Amino acid sequence: MVGLNKNILRSILIASYIILIALIIYGISALFSYLNTGADRSKMLHTEIKKVDQYLPKLVWAPLQNEGRPMDKENLNALQNDYLDAWYVKQIAYKTNKTAGIKDYYTDSARKNLYDFIAHNNAEDISIEATTLNHNPTLEFFSEDGQLVVITDRDVIEYKRVFKADKLVLETTETSIYKMVFLLEDGFWRIRHLVKEDTEIYKSKTKTVAVDSLNIKGINYYPQANPWQMFGDTFSKDTISKDFKIIKDAGLNSIRIFVQYEDFGKAAVDYKKLEQLKQTLDIAEVNDLKVVITLFDFYGNYDVMDWTLNHRHAETIINALKNHKALLAWDIKNEPNLDFDSRGKDVVIAWLNTMIDVVKSNDNLHPVTIGWSNTQSASILKDKVDFVSFHYYEDLDQLDTAIKTMKTDIPNKPLVLQEFGLSSYSGIWNLFGSSEEDQSEYHKKIQGIIADNNLQFMSWTLYDFAEIPKEVVGRLPWRKRAQEHFGFINQNGETKPAFQYISKE
Template sequence: MNSRNKNLYRALLLLAFVGINAAILFGIGAVWVYMNSGADKASILHLTTGAGDNYQPKIVWEELENEGRPMEQQTLLDIQKDYLRSWYVRNVAFASNDPYGLDDYFTDSMRVKLKRVLELNRTNGTTVKQTTLTHHPRLEFYSSDGKLVVFTDQDVEAYNEVWQGEEKLHTARQINSYRVLMLLEDGFWRIRHFEEIETPEESVSTQNFVSQANFKDLKGLNYYPAKTPWDLFGVDFDGDTIKSDFQKINQMGLNTVRIFIPYQDFGEADVKEEKLDKLKTVFDLAEESDLKLLVTLFDFYGDYDLMDWNRTHRHAETIVSSVREHPALLGWDIKNEPDLDFESRGKAEVLAWLEEMIRQIKKFDPDHPVTIGWSSASAAVHLTEELDFISYHFYESPEMFAPSLSEVRSQINNKPVMISEFGISSYSGIWNVFTSSEEDQANYYSKMVSHFEKENVSFLSWTLYDFENIPVEVVGRLPWRRAPQRNYGLIGRDGRTKRAYEFMKMISKK
């Protein structure tokens, strides 16, 4: 027994010895890797590595010819990375009145100035939230020893909010220019000097207005394939199915289809190439069927935080730029029903994000109209000056349509109107006490389309198909909400066309 215990002790001691030595070797290895690779400053900060890198305003270097040594491409990328991170940590510092992180991106003299402002804001209970949107740096000087760089950052677009405690005092969109001097210290570029310089007045861009005469002829529907609702661009993407559906839509006499781009699924700021390929395929198929596409961006997005703005701008820029010259493009719908986020996200915050996104998309594509798919007529009076046409959804009784439209038109300066969603479920069952039917759906369509034609309003119905499965994210799990939502289509789950389909087909060919 004693011999067995001794052997057990020896085995435990041996395992402990091996484990301790393995841990020591692992630690030495980690230190060696760290010393040879260089530390990432983002990991030193209280910020995560991704936080600094996720700050992605548009930056375009306008001039690289300079006095001194030629600028190496990798050095330029290092300067750009540290310059943008300096903006990010400064924005974080001013939003929290906490100087932590400034030491890594600013030299001693600059830190003194910044900390003095932070102390004043802290004393007054004031915070400043800011993000920059675009930068246009022009290189002026790069020293022969490669340790000093001077550039001007022209026409820096920024949006900021001034807060007093929990109260927002002021918001402003600003365009300023700066002269910047950066020094290479400890392998990183830090800002040594930063001053505002005179900025030329911003040129005023002309706004595209849509012709009322042509716009009233737009008739169509919102589209998802029958088997993949709310997932047009997913793993079950099928070009043949989409082609067949688009041909059906064309044969109905319709000319417009509204599609949706899910923000997260497309890759957020770093849009996935395979998603863009699918989007371009949908455009090609629409052109083959002589259909125009209204593209709704930012589906399932709901952040609106100022620090997330430029990530959404990069998302929009990639998508808009990829198809802006396609002949099937009708225009851009910034977001579906953003007014439903007013209560949870703050009305002012949502409207500010929308207004800036309109401006950004008009930069990326000045040739196509921009709208917002509001959830109701009452919400459609927002941002009317910035939008090219007004679109909203109408699911109320047909008798309410004309009065609500009249109220909208009194506030939109004669801009075209599109009802970008309308419809009624044909569901008849326990969850609606058997009060609806396909006959009711057809009667509804008869009345609504009659109103649209009388009022010269374009329209898009919801939707082509009944759906078997509705994602929980869309309507939740409550059966009295899910059951009706499955039956808004013009074509049933068995492939049979409903009476509303035939009626819609007849009306659209008038």
């Protein structure tokens, strides 16, 4: 028994020794790893502002024909990253009048000018919101020792808003040429010298698309089982194919579908969902339907520093689908005027204006529109869109007058009534709501107005839905119940009386 206790004690001591040695080794290893993290310059220099997923203007290098040492890909990528980071930290500094990050991307001499400018703005209560949208740099010189670079950046498109005491005093978009000298210091390509050699007011080079053959008789579409969640794990080609056949057989020729900005991955587009979007267009083509794609659904930020991410998102989707035979048009955004009060009318319109340029610069064949929520906003950017889309859920007795007013204000662009409808819900949450018969009379009447005014149209919507996401109309039950019953087909899959007026023919 005594021998057994000694063996147990000996085993405990050996195990304790092994554990102690392991802890010591682990501690040394952790310390070594920690010290090695100092090689990561972003941690070593406590840099919190980074370009990745925050700042992605379009940048196209001229062919490399520089003097001095040939530039390798690794150095070029490092130079490009630090260059864009330098722009980003400068713009954050001008917006906040703080100098965080400046020292990481500008040398002593260059940062003094920036510090003086920031101090002046701070004293005068001036702030600047700005972003660059396009860069076209040319590498002019790369020193033999690999420590100095000279570049010229042409056609830099820069948007800026200048505020004095929080009041907007200047809004402008400029095209400039910049000349810069970089030094390699502590692993950073820092700007030593920067000169704006030339600048002029930016003029869009995009052109309108001919829409003489535009003939939209369509409907806004979501599958009944997963409205506002069409793409993802619940995506069903069979369901979409069945629904598109119903739409085509009903005498319609087009559908409007929605791409949610965050759901599709923002700047880093989810290629699985992009493929599902393409498959949706494939099914539309089989059924001889054309597709209006509405971009940026559920997006409502519009912050100037978000713009380059928005542009890369749109660019990816457009270039993936612009040659598809089923594509009819691009709708920049659904009802952006509803964000005027919360985000500022000027910045929303500026965002729309630049987004039209992005879409048209990537696809000059398909027309562009904006889905305004009412007739009063329809004339905004009327000269930049190719056709004007508006929604109408108001008194039908006023619609004819509203259409005539729009035709006077917008004489040279087709008008598309892009959303309209009436809920057939009348229940505990709305005792005085409309019935299915009321809904049918509504569609009969509005199709008459559409025919009399030679309008094109897309109604809301094919199905009644069992569940509406709170992001669409909020949590209030009377709003959700009403939104669930706008369809031409009820939740049991039966056509409602209004179905006979789904098309004006």
